[in-house]
């Protein structure tokens with residue numbers, strides 16, 4: 001069987017410091033990979049490599065059996081990357097941010113955006129500039145993209161940051177539901193993830209350190 005994503009012997013150095021080497025894993029459709037490791041161990045660096053935000057690494061990454069360099073547009077189209085910070089624009093409202101983040105070409109309906117904002121409990125805040133929202137609410141604007149996503153692979157860097165307990169439960173339920181429908185998810189979190197064991201694979205960066 002061809003794996004959805006396969007990573008082989010990845011090596012990453014930053015500032016002449018080896019973060020990890022020999023890092024390999026495979027991810028199939030419907031699996032969640034939880035990347036763990038101490039602060040500064042290289043979790044974000046790994047996710048940025050997988051999201052093709054940097055080419056500063058050695059090793060091989062294959063998407064559906066092809067080196068990602070050979071299928072870059074297809075690979076990028078199939079992934080949604082949510083970075084460490086919410087990455088939203090303060091002067092824009094949640095609705096405007098979602099339109100901007102998703103790209104105008106996708107022509108999202110007002111209803112789809114409203115549903116996504118309701119799902120992350122931001123109904124009533126849709127027309128407020130994001131700079132006036134709390135840290136957790138700003139994170140929720142970014143997370144609303146998950147409810148609009150068509151991509152087969154989600155790459156999520158610390159998605160639970162600043163999210164309250166209720167929000168964490170909702171997000172965990174969404175991850176489990178999406179995995180059960182075949183979506184593949186890679187995420188970093190220091191949080192104990194509460195999703196059924198069958199979906200979860202774990203990768204501890206410490207196993208690939210010096």
Ligand SMILES: Nc1ncnc2c1ncn2[C@@H]1O[C@H](COP(=O)(O)OP(=O)(O)OP(=O)(O)O)[C@@H](O)[C@H]1O
Pocket residue numbers: 014015019037038039040041042043044045046
């Ligand atoms: N572009 C860069 N240039 C130089 N050093 C970098 C760069 N990116 C990351 N680093 C360094 O690499 C190390 C790993 O950073 P990274 O953000 O990947 O860690 P992390 O495991 O995600 O940490 P945390 O749990 O604190 O978020 C850090 O020491 C960081 O300073």
